[in-house]
Each structure stands twice: as C-alpha cells, then as structure tokens.
Amino acid sequence: MLLLMSLLACAPELQEETAPIPMPEVWGTQPAIDHDPAEDVVEYHLEASMVEIQLADGEKTEVLAYNGQLPGPLLQARVGDTLRVVFENQLDEATTIHWHGLRIENAMDGVPAVQDPVEPGETFIYEFAVEDAGSYWYHPHMRTYEQLDRGLYGLLTVHEKDPPKVDQERYFALDDMRLNDDNSISRYTLTRPDGRIGRYGNRLVINGQLELLTDTIRPGAVERWRLVNTASARTMWFSVDGASMRIVGTDGGLLPEPYESSRVQLPVGQRYDIEVIVDADAEAVQLQLQLPNDQGRFDTYPLFEAIVEGEPSTTQAPDWSGGPLPEIREAEQEIELILDLEVGARRDQWTINGDVHHEENHEHIHVIGNTPTHVILRNESLFEHPFHLHGQFFQILSRDGEDPKEPGLKDTVLIAGEQEIVLYSEFENPGVWMVHCHILEHGELGMMIEMDVTDGTDKDSSTGFGAP
Ligand code: C2O
Ligand code: CU
Secondary structure: OHHHHHHHHOOHHHHHHOOOOOOOOEEOOOEOOOOOOOOOEEEEEEEEEEEEEOOOOOOOEEEEEEOOEOOEEEEEEEOOOEEEEEEEEOOOOOEOOEEEOOOOOHHHOOOOOOOOOEOOOOEEEEEEEOOOOEEEEEEOOOOHHHHOOOOOOEEEEEEOOOOOOOOEEEEEEEEEEOEOOOOOEOOOOOOOOHHHHOOOOOEEEEOOEOOOEEEEEOOOOEEEEEEEEOOOOOOEEEEEEOEEEEEEEEOOEEEEEEEEOOOEEEOOOOEEEEEEEEOOOOOEEEEEEEEEOOOOOEEEEEEEEEEEOOOOOOOOOOOOOOOOOOOOOOOOEEEEEEEEEEOOOOOOEEEEOOEOOOOOOOOOEEEOOOOOEEEEEEEOOOOOEEEEEOOOOEEEEEEOOEOOOOOOOEOEEEEOOOOEEEEEEOOOOOEEEEEEEOOHHHHHOOOEEEEEEOOOOOOOOOOOOOOO
16 A cells, blocks of 8 residues: 555656645745646736725825736746736736746737737737746836836746745835826826936835835845836936845846846846845845936935844855856847937937837848847937847847946846947847837837847858848
C-alpha cells in the first residue's frame, strides 16, 4: 500500500493536483487570483469599468480601473509559464490591454495594429508564454492619454525560476493625477500646454494613494523593491533613506551585477528593481521622490516610510546576477528615427521621421529581424521624450557619443532635448511593433509609428544588409 502510494505520487497525471509553487509574498499591491490549477499556467480575470473611490478626503473620485482597484491587480507568473487573461470591457468605450515590456507573440500585444478593439460589453482572452523574468506593467493602448491616466494600469511580474531570497518584496507604482477641488479628475485636453509638455498632475499618487504609505521593516532586512513610473508625462527621481540601495534589475530583468546609485532617474514607463538593506543604526527607512525645483536643485517628497522594529533579520545579501547581457556585435543594419515637433495653430503635432501617426498614409519602418542593429534616435525638438519600443529589448550604446553607463536591457529610454542616442537590439521578435513616446499626449498627437520586423530570412547574406 505504501509502495503504491509513493508510486502514485510520482505519476505524471497527478502533478496537476499539486499546488503551484507559491509566488513570493508581496507588499504594496493586491495580487490577482490565479484561476487555473495547472502548474505552468496562470489565469487572471480582469474587468475594466468606471468606479468611484475614496482617493482624497471629501468627495469620491470617479476613476477607470481594472477590477475596481487602483492600481489594477498585480499579475504574477514564473518564467516559462503561460499567462492567460480573460478580459471584460465594462467601459462605455473601446479599449485593449498592452503588456508593457513583455516580449510576447505579436498578436497578443494589445494594440489596434494587431487586434480589433474590445468593444463595450465584449470579452477578449489574451494568452501568451512569458520567457523573460522581470518587472512589467499593463495598460490600454487606445486613447491611452485618458484611459491610462484615469486609472487603467497595473503591475505584472515574471518571477525568476529561482528568485534571490529576500525578507520582503515591495511594489511601488509612482504616478501623479490632476484633481479639481471637488476631487474629480480634471478634464483631458490635447491642446497646449498639455499637448506640448504632457499632462502633469497636481497630486502625487503612490500605489493608488495620495498619502504617505507606511509599514514596519526589520533591522538589517534585505528587501527587493520594484518601481515603475506610470505617470502620463512626469520624469521622476527616487532615493532611499535609512538603507543602502543597489540597482539589481532594469526593464528587462536582473543585471549581470548590481550597481550603486544614490538618486535614480525613473522616466515614464520605465522600471527598476532595487536591493534595499536597512542601515545598522536606522530608525526608519524612506522611499523618497526627488523632483527638480526652479533653483535647479531637488525637492524631496517621502512616499513610503517603514519604522525599523522587530527581530533582526539574518538574511544575507543574495546573489543577484541575472547572467550576462546579450553580446553586442557589429551592426549590420541601421534604423534612424528623428523625433520632432510641428507647431500647429491650436494643437501641436509630434512626428517620427516627419510622419504623424494618426494620418492614414504614414509609413511603417521596415526592420530586418534577428540582425545586429543600431537604432539612432535623434531628437530635434527641445523637449525630452521617454521613447518606448514594443516587443524587443535594447541596450543603450551612447548618448551624444558618450558611453552613458546605463547597463541592462531596456524597452524605454529617456532622450533629452536635441540629444542623439544609439541603441542596440537584434530584433529577435518578428511582427508589427509600435514605437512611441510614452508621454501619452505626444503619442496621441503623432509620435508613434509601426515597425514591421521580419524574421530575418530577408537578410541578404552577401552583404549582411537587406535588400533596399
Ligand atoms: Cu506602455 Cu505602447 O506602451
Ligand atoms: Cu514625447
């Protein structure tokens, strides 16, 4: 009998009944419930709708939200899993969900170029394999400047096979909102100034709250914090007080080795994973937002404060190495993207290579896939742009000819006014992928274009360059 039971225990059919490996315990955002018992499939249910929430004292605020939460629920998977999202649109307008940063099958990217909009009352099932561990997020890709800003966003994590051991994982979604005196969200406009500089909020919002977040933290604790900037336009900087901080991961997952930094620039759309180790004599640990003021210095806004108390932690700083970055080879292809402003009478237009995205006849950019490529980003405007590429990762080779020392895989890079950046990517993921400015007003006003990425079989082997 005993023998039979132990035999049964290793029978493959029974594996489905064993509970999936638990996801790490998280703090700061509400995890979604996995509806699929299979070990390598996670299924989440998301519903977009308009809800009223108590954001500030006094009147409630009408927001758009996934599952009534701000931010939407945290979606978690492990490397190699299949992620399925049953999505129901209860808004009174069409929408889609885009999985920001994930290198997935093109048809599931959630942009109108590859799927029909999900109309009010409709359901759409997104399903794709997740191959890259990292910190991502999700949001609509239609009328994004309003839908996302009104609250439709959530975080998405793909955990490593064997995640580094820490005392706690914390999530921070940094945002700002523009509220009227009665706590309603101020109306959306694409005319100036918002169409020019993007929509800046008048309230900082962290994990959907206007107030300082609080908790306790153990003496000497070793933690992993994941940060994302979900604002419409505002570039943020952050720092940590009362603890040491090292950057361990970028948009595309863990770095080969962590590096130290005291103040980190976090442009819209971008993510960082940091290791936080509580200082020996600290009484409290703070996550602080730093924003430049008129005097060219930074003002500090505490976002989160943890009082140091309890049993000292015995956890050691783990090995964070995510393995080597992809090798940078000699480029066989060069793609030039010129970002510019076209000043209009009432509205500005933002262009990529002279094209405005909402004009019917704009051209796609042709990219030979699976090919070492330099993407030359040239910003001819005076304004900064958090430039985002779908479906691929890149490395930053240079800013105005200098090595910027910004290691890691990224899907978003902030380009300063009149700057030139050279990116490196091999475009391993074929399909029609959007590239755009993540200042949502800029994207809406034209700074967005499709890249048609081939599988590389069109490469001319004699020269390495594709046929023109
Ligand atoms: Cu965060 Cu095209 O998206
Ligand atoms: Cu822009």
